[in-house]
Amino acid sequence: MIEIELLEKYDAVRKCYKKSEIIFEIDHLATHYYQIISGAVKMNNYNDEGREFIQGIFYANQSFGEPPLFLDRTYPANAEAVEDSELLCISKNNFLKLITENPAISINIIEILAQRLHYKSVMAAEISTHDSEHRLLQLFDYSISYLNFKKDNNGYAIDLTRQQIGNLTGLRVETVIRTIKTLEKKGELKIINRKVYR
């Protein structure tokens, strides 16, 4: 996260997106740096049959879609608001200017990319070599450790729909529903009022 005041010094603009609205599309060139003020954004891919894969979900104070700003490549995925969201947008040129003029910020960016890479490494190994139960638990525990998932008296609330869980782990909804039930029977998590707690 970059300080809002600093971004605004480089002409950042606030922009609102309705739920389901597309922020940018796969294979397009990157034109802006985006940081979330409020709401949530997912980055995703669709295969030829329309099956979705969610690369990640981002929340307030997080940025997303930076890598192509530094490469001569297009976006590897789409970005879409999962709730009504307010974003700070800053043009590629201004963003690169900001970084070169504020070297400390680049360490910041490195940390953000390093974190994201860490998540991708963990999930890649998970998706390729583990069964559905292991995959779900890993996703839940990772989300609890590194995202802003809240703890209440039932445990940590996994604030994701079954469909989203499936699309984050490469499983179908039905499999997620069945696996969650099995995990509940095994005592690995709780289902209260259809919500998952860990």
Place this chain on the structure above:
Amino acid sequence: MIEIELLEKYDAVRKCYKKSEIIFEIDHLATHYYQIISGAVKMNNYNDEGREFIQGIFYANQSFGEPPLFLDRTYPANAEAVEDSELLCISKNNFLKLITENPAISINIIEILAQRLHYKSVMAAEISTHDSEHRLLQLFDYSISYLNFKKDNNGYAIDLTRQQIGNLTGLRVETVIRTIKTLEKKGELKIINRKVYR
């Protein structure tokens, strides 16, 4: 890649690793920055049954395992030499010093991480939503575009064993062998003397 002279100014040390030798292990803290002078290194994970997943293979002039240097986290995977290799190693402290004293280098690091993130995004979507034929072609085409795979008169040589291909895509060797044969029949690639060309 960071200039060797610059690394040596910060007390980088040359170190040789035999094929199959471990460079660092999963869950350990990061102590050094590593850059390959010659040879090749893979980063991998094993599941409980010993199945391997290869996060990536790195060649001369590439670095690997940087993210945990910037985070308070351990390595998400192991690093192992796939051939006899010579590496340049520089301690975490010296490396961080190098970066802060040479702001231009941090842009360099950002680009490296951005590239790696791009690969992971593409492969993650591939592994979770596409069938084996699609996965293999994607891996081959990505490797050709972004790695140093050489073209000869048969086409681009895919310099990976069937086992490595499987461990990079989350498929078993037998499946890889069968899929490659199918792809050959479909004219998507050539098998000459057991080697794959695209």
Place this chain on the structure above:
DNA sequence: ACTTATTTATGACATAGGTCATAAGGTCAC
């Protein structure tokens, strides 16, 4: 309030890819 869409749920059945067994050609170590 009423319609429409989303989310959770469950059962029956299908299949891509995994598993296991076996083998032959290559490569490496000593």
Place this chain on the structure above:
DNA sequence: GTGACCTTATGACCTATGTCATAAATAAGT
């Protein structure tokens, strides 16, 4: 040079997960 191991290969069979159909509970939109 020979034994051990790795790589490619193929067949028979199995199973975790996907697919399809159906439905009720909940949420969202007008």
